[in-house]
Amino acid sequence: xxxxxxxxxxxxxxxxLALSASAPSVAAQRATRPVRVLVVYQQQAETQPMxxxxxxxxxxxxxxxxxxVEFYQEALDFDRFTGLEQSSPLTNYLADKxxxxxxxxxxxxxxxALKFAVDxxxxxxxxxxxxxxxxxxxxxxPTAQPQNVTGRISSASRFxxxxxxxxxxxxxxxxxxxxxxxGPADSTSVAAVVSAAATLGNxxxxxxxxxxxxxxxxxxxxxxxxxxxxxxxxxxxxxxGQAYEPLxxxxxxxxxxxAPMYTQLASYIGEGVVGGSVLRFDDEAVRTGRLVxxxxxxxxGERMPPVELIDNAYVADWRQLRRWGLSAxxxxxxxxxxxxxxxxxxxxxxxxxxxxxxxxxxxxxxGSLLAERRRRKRAQLVAEEQQRRADETRGQVAxxxxxxxxxxxxxxxxxxxxxxxxxxxxNAEAGAKIVAGDSGPLGDEVREMCREIFGDxxxxxxxxxxxxTRVRALVRREELxxxxxxxxxxxxxxxxxxQYDVVxxxxxxxxxxxxxxxxxxxDPVQLQQVVLNLLVNALDACAASTTPRVTISxxxxxxxxxxxxxxxxxxxxxxxxxxxxxxxxxxxxHGLGLGLxxxxxxxxxxxxxxxxxxxxxxxxIFRVTMPGTGSAVTESPSTLxxxxxxxxxxxxxxxx
Amino acid sequence: xxxxxxxxxxxxxxxxxALEGRHPGPAADTWVAIIDDHQSVRSCLARVMRLEGxxxxxxxxxxxxxxxxxxTAPSCLVLDxxxxxxxxxxxxxxxxxxxxxxxxIIFISAHEDLLASVADDRLTHGTxxxxxxxxxxxxxxxxxL
Numbered sequence: 152x153x154x155x156x157x158x159x160x161x162x163x164x165x166x167x168l169a170l171s172a173s174a175p176s177v178a179a180q181r182a183t184r185p186v187r188v189l190v191v192y193q194q195q196a197e198t199q200p201m202x203x204x205x206x207x208x209x210x211x212x213x214x215x216x217x218x219x220v221e222f223y224q225e226a227l228d229f230d231r232f233t234g235l236e237q238s239s240p241l242t243n244y245l246a247d248k249x250x251x252x253x254x255x256x257x258x259x260x261x262x263x264a265l266k267f268a269v270d271x272x273x274x275x276x277x278x279x280x281x282x283x284x285x286x287x288x289x290x291x292x293p294t295a296q297p298q299n300v301t302g303r304i305s306s307a308s309r310f311x312x313x314x315x316x317x318x319x320x321x322x323x324x325x326x327x328x329x330x331x332x333x334g335p336a337d338s339t340s341v342a343a344v345v346s347a348a349a350t351l352g353n354x355x356x357x358x359x360x361x362x363x364x365x366x367x368x369x370x371x372x373x374x375x376x377x378x379x380x381x382x383x384x385x386x387x388x389x390x391x392g393q394a395y396e397p398l399x400x401x402x403x404x405x406x407x408x409x410a411p412m413y414t415q416l417a418s419y420i421g422e423g424v425v426g427g428s429v430l431r432f433d434d435e436a437v438r439t440g441r442l443v444x445x446x447x448x449x450x451x452g453e454r455m456p457p458v459e460l461i462d463n464a465y466v467a468d469w470r471q472l473r474r475w476g477l478s479a480x481x482x483x484x485x486x487x488x489x490x491x492x493x494x495x496x497x498x499x500x501x502x503x504x505x506x507x508x509x510x511x512x513x514x515x516x517x518g519s520l521l522a523e524r525r526r527r528k529r530a531q532l533v534a535e536e537q538q539r540r541a542d543e544t545r546g547q548v549a550x551x552x553x554x555x556x557x558x559x560x561x562x563x564x565x566x567x568x569x570x571x572x573x574x575x576x577x578n579a580e581a582g583a584k585i586v587a588g589d590s591g592p593l594g595d596e597v598r599e600m601c602r603e604i605f606g607d608x609x610x611x612x613x614x615x616x617x618x619x620t621r622v623r624a625l626v627r628r629e630e631l632x633x634x635x636x637x638x639x640x641x642x643x644x645x646x647x648x649x650q651y652d653v654v655x656x657x658x659x660x661x662x663x664x665x666x667x668x669x670x671x672x673x674d675p676v677q678l679q680q681v682v683l684n685l686l687v688n689a690l691d692a693c694a695a696s697t698t699p700r701v702t703i704s705x706x707x708x709x710x711x712x713x714x715x716x717x718x719x720x721x722x723x724x725x726x727x728x729x730x731x732x733x734x735x736x737x738x739x740x741h742g743l744g745l746g747l748x749x750x751x752x753x754x755x756x757x758x759x760x761x762x763x764x765x766x767x768x769x770x771x772i773f774r775v776t777m778p779g780t781g782s783a784v785t786e787s788p789s790t791l792x793x794x795x796x797x798x799x800x801x802x803x804x805x806x807x
Numbered sequence: 808x809x810x811x812x813x814x815x816x817x818x819x820x821x822x823x824x825a826l827e828g829r830h831p832g833p834a835a836d837t838w839v840a841i842i843d844d845h846q847s848v849r850s851c852l853a854r855v856m857r858l859e860g861x862x863x864x865x866x867x868x869x870x871x872x873x874x875x876x877x878x879t880a881p882s883c884l885v886l887d888x889x890x891x892x893x894x895x896x897x898x899x900x901x902x903x904x905x906x907x908x909x910x911x912i913i914f915i916s917a918h919e920d921l922l923a924s925v926a927d928d929r930l931t932h933g934t935x936x937x938x939x940x941x942x943x944x945x946x947x948x949x950x951x952l
Contacts (some may be wrong), residue, residue, distance in 0.1 A: 212823035573937035574847035580941055581855050586856065600854050607847035654891050 185219035186447060188212060191268055193261025193336075194387070196226035196710045199696070200418040204432045205284075211440025216447060223254070228335050229263050230387050231394045236267050246275020249616045256443055259302075260284045262291040263335070269300060269683070279491055280446045280455060284439040285430075290339040293458040301446065301456065303439055305430060305461040306406065310340075310347035310382065312428030313413050316465060317380040318351070318484070321411060326356040326379045326631040330372070330404060333362035334388030336673045348627040349350040351382055355380070358431075362390040365400060369407040381412035382404075383424065398422070411475045420489060425475065426467030427484075435461065567618045567650075571611035578604045578611070635780055636675045638714050640665040642703045645682040649690070658699035665705045669712035675756045681753050684746040685716040692720030692771060711759075712779035717772045722765040731763050752776070816918040833889070837952050838849045838862040842872050842895065843915070846938065861863060861952065867912055869893035873901075881910050881950045883932060885944070888916040899930050915939070915946050 183632040190196075192611060196205060205224070210322060213220045225233060225245060235241055259268040265283040266767055283291070285301030293304050318324065325346045331341035341361050348357045358379075360371055368389075375381070386397050398418055405412045405423030414424045439461070445456050464488035469630070472479050472488075496503065582604040585597055646653070646660050653660055673677070686701065693699040704719045723731070730748050750773075751761050759777030766772050822947045824855030839856055842861055849865040849934040856863035864881070868890050888895040895914060902909045912918040916922050922934040 207872050225914045444898070569937070570845050570848070573917050574845055574851060576938035578847060580938075581858075583939055584855065584859060600858075603850065603854065607850060611847050655889060657892070657894070 184253065185217060185221045187221045187223065187252070187254045188443065189226045189249060189256060189257045190222060191259045191264045192226040193229055193259070193264035193270070194223065194226070195228050195396070196224055199431050200416070203418075204436045206259070206442075207433050207436030208284075208440045211437045212443050213640075215441060217709050219396060219550075227264065227267065228756065229267075230336070236263060242271040245272055245626065248277050251513075254279055256446055257281045258284060258439070258443060261336070261462035263340075264287045265291060265296075265300075265302065267295060273297070273299075278576075279323075280449075281345075282439065282443045282446050285435065287343070290336075291332060292786075296458070299455060299661065300441065301455045301458050301803075302649075303435065303442060303459045303461050305463070306366055307343055308347055308430065309351065309415060309430075309461075309463055310344045310384075312349055312463060312483070313382065314344075314347050314351055314380070314416060316467075316483055318412050318426060318471070319409070319481045319483060320357075321378070321380055321442070321515065322777065324378050324380045324410075325374060326357070326358060328372075328375050328379050328381045328408075328410070329357060329359045329361070329384055330368065330381065330386065331359065331361040332382035332386035332388045332397075333390045336386040336387055336530075337361070339385075339778055344382045346386045348573070353648065364389045364391050364393065365403075369403065372404065372407045373409060375409060377409045379410040381408045381410050382427075383412055383414040383472075386721045391505075393512070402753060411433070412469065412478065415463070416566045416624070417464075420466055420468050423471065424468060425471040425477065426465070426486070427755055428463040430461055430463055431466070448795075498780045550802055563665075564622050566619060568615055571614040571618075574611045575608050575615075576609050587718055633672045635670050636673050638669045638671065638676050638678070639684050639707045641679050642705060642714065645679055645686055649686055652690060653701075656699055658693065658701060660686075660703045661700065663702060663704035665707055669705045669714075670780050671712050671757060672780045673760075673777070674753075678757070679751045681750045681775060682714060682716070684750050685775070688746055688773070689716050689771075693718040696720060696722075707779055708776075710779055711776050713777075714775045716772060717766055719770040722769055723763060723771045814928045837877070837882045838877075839874060839883055839885060839948055839952075840864055840866065840881040840910075841885045842869060842890065842898070843885075844868060844890050845887070847866070847886075856943070859945060859949075863949065868900035869895065869901075870899065878906060880906070883910050883948055884912045885948070886912050886914055888914055888918070888921045896925055898923075899902075899928075903930060911951055913944070933944060 169509070190205065190208070192201060194201065196202070209220070209222050210581065211679075229236055254276060257268050257272065257276065259265040259281060261800070264453075265281070265286055268281050268283075268579050278299055281297075281778075282301040283300065283301070283304070285305075286302060287305040288307040291304055293302075304767070314327065317327075327344070329344045329348075331337040331344075338361070338430075341359060345357055345359065348355060355609040358375070360368060363371060372381075382399075383401055386395055386400060386404070388394050397416075401419045401424060402422035403416065411425040412423070413427040414420065415427060415429055417429040420426055420429065438461075442456060442459065449455070463485050467479070467482055467486050467488050469479065469488050473479075473492075482488070486661075492498075521601065582601055585600055585604075642662065642664060646662075652658075686703070687700040690699065693701065696719055698719070700719045701716075704713075704715045704717070706713045706715070747763075754761050754775055757777045758777060762774045764772050764774070828865070839861055841849055841852045841856070843852070843865070844867050846867070849867070853863050853865050864875070864877070866875065871891055884899075886895040886898065888899075893901070893914075893933070899909070899912055909930055912930050912936060913933045913939055914922055914925050914931060915935045917937045919936055922936055925931050926934055935944060
């Protein structure tokens with residue numbers, strides 16, 4: 152509703168305005184047709200800076216206005232077509248062209264375009280608002296413009312900040328060389344530079360190279376002293392009437408100059424110019440466009456917005472600073488530094504990061520794969536090493552076991568051997584004595600004595616041989632192939648080996664051997680070590696007892712064969728029980744602490760287990776359980792009893 | 808039959824022979840007791856005594872000696888220190904405690920340290936480490952007869 156009201160108000164107002172302006176057709180048409188913008192260029196419109204300017208201007212107006220906009224352009228190229236500015240045919244042509252068509256705003260670009268628009272075109276398009284762009288004082292006087300004119304204008308002293316910048320960068324410069332063309336625009340710029348130079352706090356010498364044809368200008372320029380500030384004012388027309396787009400020649404001029412060159416247009420930066428307080432066409436197009444939109448949106452009767460002053464910005468070319476050895480640190484604050492040669496890192500950061508990322512990801516992948524592979528390999532190696540060590544340790548332990556056992560048995564062996572050896576010696580001596588004391592033929596009694604003596608010597612020799620054979624079997628290094636081993640026999644032999652110890656300690660060994668003859672498959676020597684170790688431990692454990700007693704029992708239980716050695720010592724404390732099977736753990740003052748680890752190692756090799764527990768009525772029980780291989784012979788309980796009775800003397804140290 | 812059992816049997820035979828008088832055993836008043844669990848040592852010593860005309864009786868253990876009821880105490884004991892069951896020194900202490908008189912004791916052993924432990928004992932007449940010279944034994948025994 153409000154929208155419709157606004158439309159009606161607008162139509163009504165335009166109608167009234169149109170009546171008063173005696174142009175009813177244009178006003179009537181405007182309500183229905185797109186907004187029309189006529190851009191009038193003072194120069195050609197196809198130069199790069201102008202194309203950029205035109206494009207940004209169009210974009211800004213279309214975007215900000217929000218309605219359909221039509222653009223028209225007239226590039227008058229006054230520098231080359233001198234005199235056209237006052238040409239009546241051109242004026243009439245353009246006036247006719249756009250009067251019937253209808254134009255909502257005229258945008259003259261450049262001071263002379265503005266003059267043309269106001270003075271000539273305005274006669275054909277009366278009251279059409281004019282928004283000028285890229286004009287400069289004092290060539291254009293903003294205060295002398297009609298009511299329907301506004302725009303953006305550069306200050307007459309626009310070169311002063313540029314000179315400031317130049318002096319900051321080149322403190323030792325003592326001369327300003329101004330380069331300008333022969334055209335009117337060139338002249339105003341040159342004049343602006345000269346006046347700006349004059350306003351400097353510490354005025355410099357100013358030399359002007361103006362209006363020279365390019366082929367004369369460049370050699371002249373090359374001769375100027377190096378400690379100069381070169382200012383490129385403008386160069387649209389040379390002295391011979393040759394017109395130029397300054398952008399096309401600024402590069403060659405800058406490169407010919409033996410000193411840093413400054414300019415007033417951002418477009419020239421990048422062509423070899425150091426920098427300056429410059430007008431940026433892109434910024435300027437946007438600001439001009441916005442001003443145009445404000446003008447188009449004026450309410451009826453509203454005055455035109457005021458003329459705006461173009462605000463230049465400090466811009467410098469980093470490469471040129473490098474070229475002239477100027478310090479970027481001396482640039483005025485807020486200077487935009489262009490073309491800063493990025494470091495490899497800056498230039499290729501994205502590529503580098505991406506590459507690094509890819510490499511990193513690949514490396515990570517490869518790394519993780521390698522790590523995984525290595526981990527597996529290591530785990531495998533560790534496993535192999537552990538296996539190898541375990542085997543080695545087992546071998547070592549078994550051997551150490553034998554060695555330790557030899558140590559344990561050394562005393563027993565020597566005791567055992569001493570007895571028969573001593574007896575042999577004494578018998579031999581007695582025999583010698585008998586023979587020496589009897590000079591006559593040997594009597595029956597002497598003969599009988601000698602027979603007895605020799606019999607005793609033979610018997611003692613046999614005894615010594617028995618002991619040696621038994622010990623040699625125990626310390627034999629090589630393992631025997633697995634064979635059926637009768638545990639009962641192992642127990643008996645072990646007790647026999649230790650009989651001296653048993654007697655010396657006044658201990659009592661009791662057998663409770665299973666008549667089913669528990670048999671396992673394994674190494675008989677190793678198994679004998681096990682039982683010997685357990686027996687020695689048991690004897691040690693009950694040594695303090697008043698009646699030391701060790702019981703050896705065997706049993707067949709399910710598929711398993713068991714040997715148990717029990718003592719009537721103090722039993723095992725919890726602490727001792729916990730560390731029993733650790734190497735070098737011992738409760739004995741002179742023990743090696745190898746006995747039980749050896750026992751465990753051997754039994755594990757026989758796929759069995761060792762268990763230590765306390766007996767209910769005191770003392771410790773060590774149980775060795777191994778997979779049984781059945782019974783060799785089945786004995787009846789009565790046979791067992793007989794056997795046990797026969798074994799009893801063993802406890803008393805008498806071998807069978 | 809092993810050497811040991813044979814030895815035990817021989818020992819028994821000697822003891823029996825001595826007691827039954829079939830054997831020229833010790834005289835009722837002077838005799839020497841030889842106590843050693845090793846048969847050949849025992850019989851060897853007995854033979855040497857016999858050669859010298861000294862009556863001797865042999866025993867395989869301390870218990871065997873204690874069980875033996877002799878009309879007179881022996882002139883001396885040739886006593887092995889390590890015996891099955893009661894040790895030689897324990898026997899000596901027991902005799903000292905339970906008998907009015909204890910005969911002089913000649914301790915014998917294959918182990919020097921055992922002998923050293925009784926060397927200064929007042930019951931000890933002498934010590935001999937096996938194997939010893941027969942003359943050394945006779946030198947210790949003869950003065951006691």
